[in-house]
Amino acid sequence: MSHIEKSQAVLKQVAADQSGPMSGPPAIAAHGDDDAADPVVIWGKRVGRVIGYGLLIVLAINLATGWFF
Numbered sequence: 001m002s003h004i005e006k007s008q009a010v011l012k013q014v015a016a017d018q019s020g021p022m023s024g025p026p027a028i029a030a031h032g033d034d035d036a037a038d039p040v041v042i043w044g045k046r047v048g049r050v051i052g053y054g055l056l057i058v059l060a061i062n063l064a065t066g067w068f069f
Contacts, residue, residue, distance in 0.1 A: 001009075062068040 058068065
């Protein structure tokens, strides 16, 4: 394997690792997860992340304004 092929392989791995929070199965499967192809696992992680980000926003607004708690 030449240096160019090695560097391209590393760049592909970095691109897969830096995918967004709503990324699909290829980014999850790159880490060797057996349930990566299961749609329930994929959508469960997506929904959980969206709920987590929503709560983060609500708590940040509450910290700044004190309007909720």
